[in-house]
Structure formats: C-alpha cells, structure tokens
Amino acid sequence: MMRIHFSVDDIARTRLVAAPSRLAVTTLSMLSLSHPKPAPVGSWRWAVRSELRHADSARRLVTAICALEGPVPAFLLSARQGRGLEDELAQLLSTPMRTLQANMRHVADWGGLPGPFRHITEGGGKAFQALAGSIRDYHRVAIAPHWSAVHASLSADLAMKARVLCEGGIEQLLSGLHPRMHWRSPVLEVDSPFDIDYRLNGRGLLLAPSPSAFPSYVPCHPLDEQPTLHYQVGKDRTFRVHPAVQTGSPLALSTLLGHSRATVLEVCAEGGSTGQLAERSGLSLSSVSEHLTALRDAGLISTLSIGRTRHHTLTDLGTQLLRYDFS
The missing domain is CATH 1.10.10.10 (Winged helix-like DNA-binding domain superfamily/Winged helix DNA-binding domain)
Incomplete structure (x- = not known):
C-alpha cells in the first residue's frame, strides 16, 4: 500500500494534466507486457509481442523496464505533453545529466539498474540517444497505430475529471480517481506493490490518466518539482485497444x-x-x-x-x- 500524505498546501496545488503524454503512455504500456496471464490471440499484447521479435532495441528496452524491481525512471513518465512523440523525446533529451544520474540513483536503491539504464550513467549522451531510439521503435510498433483511440479515451476522462473538480472540488476528485485508490483525508491510499509513505511537502500532486493499471502505482520520485500520479482509466484491466482499431478497420x-x-x-x-x-x-x-x-x-x-x-x-x-x- 502506498500512502500519499497531503497538507493544506498540497490540496491547493493538486491539479490535472492538460493533455495525455505520448511518452508516459508508451512507457506504462511496456509494463503491461509483463502480465503473467498468456496473451489471447489477436489481443494488443499478443500483437505487440509478435512485432517485437523483429525490433531488437525496442525488445531490449521492454525487457529492461519489466525487470525493474522498483519505480520506473521518472524521466520516462514525464507528464509534459508535446505536439507529438518527437517533441516529447526532445524534451527528454534536454534533461540535465545531473538530474538523470540522481534519478538513476533513486531507481538503483530499489534493486539495481538493468543494462540500458546503467549505460546512461556510464555512457552519457550517446547512451541516452540510443534509449530515445528504442522508445521510438517501440512506439511505432505498439502505440502509434492505436493512438487515436487511446488519446480520445484519456482526453474524455480528463474532461470528465475536470467537471468533477469544478462541481465537487479536489476532495471529490481524489475520492473517485480509481476503485483501488481511497481518499481518507488527508491521505490518499493507493493499492501498490510498494509499502511506502510518501509526503508531498507542499508540492501538490499532478494527476495523469493512463490506459494501464499496475504500472500506475509506483512511488513518485522524491526530487520531482511536482510529483505525478498516473491513475488507470476505467476498470483494472490490462492495456488493450478497441478491437476496431486493433484490426486496422x-x-x-x-x-x-x-x-x-x-x-x-x-x-x-x-x-x-x-x-x-x-x-x-x-x-x-x-x-x-x-x-x-x-x-x-x-x-x-x-x-x-x-x-x-x-x-x-x-x-x-x-x-x-x-x-x-x-x-
């Protein structure tokens, strides 16, 4: 269980993202591929796993993400949406190296760094460019064909949550984020594999919708200017797109x-x-x-x-x- 503690200042500064982030959705979808149940033939997981056989760099990145014992690196879950993936990757590549290394140390504290992330701390900019290329390859296979439906669903959820915020206030919004999240003022309890008490310390919380469930419940990075909680949209299910999109019709x-x-x-x-x-x-x-x-x-x-x-x-x-x- 993750317990996120709010002060009065945190309540005042908590807000919704303006729009879904392609980078965050792309990263969170990778963790869905580690789902223990076999992927049904024709499902999103089945299709992506088949495609990844021919995309070595993307497959290595997915393996590294799924091997993490703790939180996903914060720079891969940026809620700073851009005009497209390339815009968000440009923001990613502009991250100062000292910020990356601090993030890597935080992730390593939970159980070590898989190869692609260890190479960033050792190889610097060239390894970071290679990581961006792997993200690009994975996105092309797994997310780009379905982005229209994903974006529509997440944007609709944001619009609905914004109405809840306007009509019922922040506590009503926090009370209805997800069935596996419970608002017990002043604490938001999140069903999570991590047993942790997280204090916002006046920074507030940025709320971002995600089509994936389990990956959303990771501890926020302690160095974030404003921590982000990626909540799953709808029922607790594995990432999948609408069948009409899935088949290309x-x-x-x-x-x-x-x-x-x-x-x-x-x-x-x-x-x-x-x-x-x-x-x-x-x-x-x-x-x-x-x-x-x-x-x-x-x-x-x-x-x-x-x-x-x-x-x-x-x-x-x-x-x-x-x-x-x-x-």
Missing part, C-alpha cells in the same frame, strides 16, 4: 458519425473554442461549426458562451461514446 465511431464529425467529437474531449477545435481537427471553421451544431443537437457536446467566444466540451453521453475498452 475503420473506427466504429467514424462509421457511426462519419469521419469528420467523429474527428470533431474527439477533439472536443479536450474542450476549446470553435477556432481551436478547427485548428486541432484540420477542418475549416464553417465545417466545424456545422458538425458542432449536429453534435450539440444530439446531446453529445455542450456549449458555453463566454463573451464573444463559444467554448465546447463533451457531455456525459459524448464522453461515454468516446470510451474504449482497454482490458
């Missing part, structure tokens, strides 16, 4: 709504003005406005006028429509 949502309207619904998961949604979707302003009207009439989005700007968010019905099964 068109998304069921696109079949139901049409590709453009489904795209507008997906970008609404993060909320935004009409102009912002047009920019994210790549559609014209007039086309987005037309789709928003149809989605609003169907009860899938709600619109709030703030001055001359109209801000759009998903309704509960729209959120449920975007949810996918990650078992």
Whole structure:
C-alpha cells in the first residue's frame, strides 16, 4: 500500500494534466507486457509481442523496464505533453545529466539498474540517444497505430475529471480517481506493490490518466518539482485497444458519425473554442461549426458562451461514446 500524505498546501496545488503524454503512455504500456496471464490471440499484447521479435532495441528496452524491481525512471513518465512523440523525446533529451544520474540513483536503491539504464550513467549522451531510439521503435510498433483511440479515451476522462473538480472540488476528485485508490483525508491510499509513505511537502500532486493499471502505482520520485500520479482509466484491466482499431478497420465511431464529425467529437474531449477545435481537427471553421451544431443537437457536446467566444466540451453521453475498452 502506498500512502500519499497531503497538507493544506498540497490540496491547493493538486491539479490535472492538460493533455495525455505520448511518452508516459508508451512507457506504462511496456509494463503491461509483463502480465503473467498468456496473451489471447489477436489481443494488443499478443500483437505487440509478435512485432517485437523483429525490433531488437525496442525488445531490449521492454525487457529492461519489466525487470525493474522498483519505480520506473521518472524521466520516462514525464507528464509534459508535446505536439507529438518527437517533441516529447526532445524534451527528454534536454534533461540535465545531473538530474538523470540522481534519478538513476533513486531507481538503483530499489534493486539495481538493468543494462540500458546503467549505460546512461556510464555512457552519457550517446547512451541516452540510443534509449530515445528504442522508445521510438517501440512506439511505432505498439502505440502509434492505436493512438487515436487511446488519446480520445484519456482526453474524455480528463474532461470528465475536470467537471468533477469544478462541481465537487479536489476532495471529490481524489475520492473517485480509481476503485483501488481511497481518499481518507488527508491521505490518499493507493493499492501498490510498494509499502511506502510518501509526503508531498507542499508540492501538490499532478494527476495523469493512463490506459494501464499496475504500472500506475509506483512511488513518485522524491526530487520531482511536482510529483505525478498516473491513475488507470476505467476498470483494472490490462492495456488493450478497441478491437476496431486493433484490426486496422475503420473506427466504429467514424462509421457511426462519419469521419469528420467523429474527428470533431474527439477533439472536443479536450474542450476549446470553435477556432481551436478547427485548428486541432484540420477542418475549416464553417465545417466545424456545422458538425458542432449536429453534435450539440444530439446531446453529445455542450456549449458555453463566454463573451464573444463559444467554448465546447463533451457531455456525459459524448464522453461515454468516446470510451474504449482497454482490458
């Protein structure tokens, strides 16, 4: 059991990430491959394990991540989302070496460092570049084909959690993060393989959704400026994508709504003005406005006028429509 202790300052500074991080999702998905149960034929784990046979560097990285006896290195779980994986890898590669080495010492205290991480402390920048390349190879095989569905589900959860925060406050948000997390003020109890008391010391907690379960419950790094807790979205299941995405056929949502309207619904998961949604979707302003009207009439989005700007968010019905099964 991990017990995260909050002070009044911690409560005030606890917040949600702005958007899902590709790097964090990529890293956490690797731990799902260590699930003891055999992977059913056709499942995400089965498909990825098959692909990894032909991706040596990615396979070595997964082996190293799954061999860790303690927490995953904090720099691989950064919640600083970028415009894409390359943007987040650039942020990763800009991490000062002294920060990396301090992180490695913390991980090593739990039971040693597997090869790729030990090489970073020994080989410096060249080994770090090699690690980034392995992440890139793994992401291409395991995450990139499914990112649209993953992003939609996590963004919808963030939008729903934001409404809980606005309507019920931070304690209601902490009370409903996950069935395996229990808020007993001023402590958040997290079902975890690590028996640890973690004190935030006034830094607050950054809450980030993840499609994976077990990997989310790792101790936060003590040197983090603001610690991040990656909570699993939905039921306690192994990472998996929606079957429609898994087989490469068109998304069921696109079949139901049409590709453009489904795209507008997906970008609404993060909320935004009409102009912002047009920019994210790549559609014209007039086309987005037309789709928003149809989605609003169907009860899938709600619109709030703030001055001359109209801000759009998903309704509960729209959120449920975007949810996918990650078992």
